[in-house]
Amino acid sequence: MVDHIFIEDLEVYAFHGVNREEKILGQKFIISLELFLDLQGAGSTDDLTETINYAEVCNGISDLFTANKFDLIEKCAEEVARYVLVGYPGVEKVNVVIKKPWAPIGKSVKYAGVRIERSWNRAYIALGSNLGDKEQYLRSALEAMDDGSIQVVKTSTFQVTKPVGYVEQDDFLNCVAEVRTLLSPQLLLDRLHQIENQYGRVRTVKWGPRTLDLDIIFYGDAIINTETLVIPHPRMQERLFVLSPLAEIAPHIKHPVLNKTVAELEKEIAEL
Numbered sequence: 001m002v003d004h005i006f007i008e009d010l011e012v013y014a015f016h017g018v019n020r021e022e023k024i025l026g027q028k029f030i031i032s033l034e035l036f037l038d039l040q041g042a043g044s045t046d047d048l049t050e051t052i053n054y055a056e057v058c059n060g061i062s063d064l065f066t067a068n069k070f071d072l073i074e075k076c077a078e079e080v081a082r083y084v085l086v087g088y089p090g091v092e093k094v095n096v097v098i099k100k101p102w103a104p105i106g107k108s109v110k111y112a113g114v115r116i117e118r119s120w121n122r123a124y125i126a127l128g129s130n131l132g133d134k135e136q137y138l139r140s141a142l143e144a145m146d147d148g149s150i151q152v153v154k155t156s157t158f159q160v161t162k163p164v165g166y167v168e169q170d171d172f173l174n175c176v177a178e179v180r181t182l183l184s185p186q187l188l189l190d191r192l193h194q195i196e197n198q199y200g201r202v203r204t205v206k207w208g209p210r211t212l213d214l215d216i217i218f219y220g221d222a223i224i225n226t227e228t229l230v231i232p233h234p235r236m237q238e239r240l241f242v243l244s245p246l247a248e249i250a251p252h253i254k255h256p257v258l259n260k261t262v263a264e265l266e267k268e269i270a271e272l
Contacts, residue, residue, distance in 0.1 A: 002092075003039035005051075008032045010058050014065040016076055019104055023069050027102040029076070030111070031061060035084065036093035036119075052088055060087065073098045073114050081118035085182055086148050093119035120180045121220050122153075123188060124250060126233070126242050127175050128213040130163065134173035137199055137212050142177060144195045150188070154178040156245035176217065176245040185219045189229050192216070217242060221256045232257060237265050 010031040015023045035052060042051035064083055070076050077096045084094045099113040125145070129137040135158060146152045155177045162171055181188055192214040199212045217233045224231040232255055236242045243266040246253075251263035258265070 002036050005035040005037065005039070005054070006033070007035075007054060007058060010061065012062050012065045014069075016065075016068075016070045016073065017104070018071045022104065027100070029065065029073070030099040030101065031065075031080065032097040032099075033057070033061075033080070033084065034095040035088075035091050037088075037090045052091070057084065057088070073100055073112075074116075077114050077116045078118075081116060082149070082182060085118060085120060093117065118182060120182065123179050123181055123185075123219045124217040124246060124253070125177045125179060125192065126213075126215045126217050126236075126246070127177065128161075128172045128241070129211055130170045130172040131211045138173060138175055140199060141195055141212055141214060144198065145177070145179065145191075149182045150191065151180045152177050153180055154249050156248040159241065159245055161241035172241065174241045174245060176242065176249060178249055185216065185222060185224055185231055186226075186229055188219070189216060215242075217246060218253065218256075223256055238269065240266070240269050243269060 010033075012029050012031060013026055014029055015026040016029070017023060017027070037052070039051055041047075044050075060083060061080055064079060065076065068079070070079070077098050080096050080098070081094050084091055084096075095115065095117050097113060097115045099111040101111040103109070103112040105112065127138050127141055131137075138158060142152055142155060156175045158173050158175050160171050161174050183191060196210075196212050196214055215233055216229075216231055217236050219231050222231050233242070236246075237255070237258060243262060247262045247266040251261065251266075253262050254260065255262070255265065260268075
């Protein structure tokens with residue numbers, strides 16, 4: 001069940017814009033929101049705590065708008081969406097419309113504006129380490145991932161596994177994390193690479209030793225194949241060190257290409 005809350009045409013005077021004058025003189029912005037959430041509890045109990053306080057949302061967005069000076073209304077919209085999704089856990093998705101009626105275009109227009117849709121997305125991340133304090137690297141990575149735009153929901157146990165491919169190296173410590181994220185698949189990958197680099201990951205030998213290895217296994221039901229990103233992970237069905245911890249926390253998730261559950265894939269490779 002998905003219900004909706006609407007906030008239409010909230011007016012805020014703020015100081016966003018590329019031009020210097022916009023950040024000095026300011027102008028009017030008109031903000032509209034559509035929040036997607038379950039309102040049945042509020043409808044049954046008549047209790048404000050079971051829903052979203054509209055006044056609180058409007059005041060929070062107004063404060064956000066007046067406390068910052070962004071160049072682009074695209075950035076404004078992203079910040080509004082993040083404010084709502086992170087600040088109000090019951091909201092699964094939000095549509096944000098920001099209109100700029102006094103935009104310095106030099107032509108007669110009603111307004112310039114942007115409309116974005118943002119939501120929480122479920123993803124599964126495989127973590128591995130075989131250098132230094134392996135357990136601490138994994139725990140540090142999980143902590144670094146949990147930064148608001150990514151929320152760690154569940155993690156498997158840590159499992160010791162043998163290296164694959166380049167075998168002249170120490171055993172790995174692996175786990176899988178279920179996360180909710182506001183980031184697109186590419187931005188999520190970029191964030192994981194930032195965390196790897198933060199903890200000294202160096203890509204020298206293929207399948208070689210590393211302080212930290214972070215891979216996106218699933219991103220919802222997405223099927224992506226680009227030069228920089230392939231989802232589902234192209235070799236996950238061949239890797240027991242991925243399937244075993246993944247099956248521990250999400251055995252019934254179905255591979256969108258192979259049309260088999262994680263439990264089925266784990267069983268197949270375990271019997272080889």
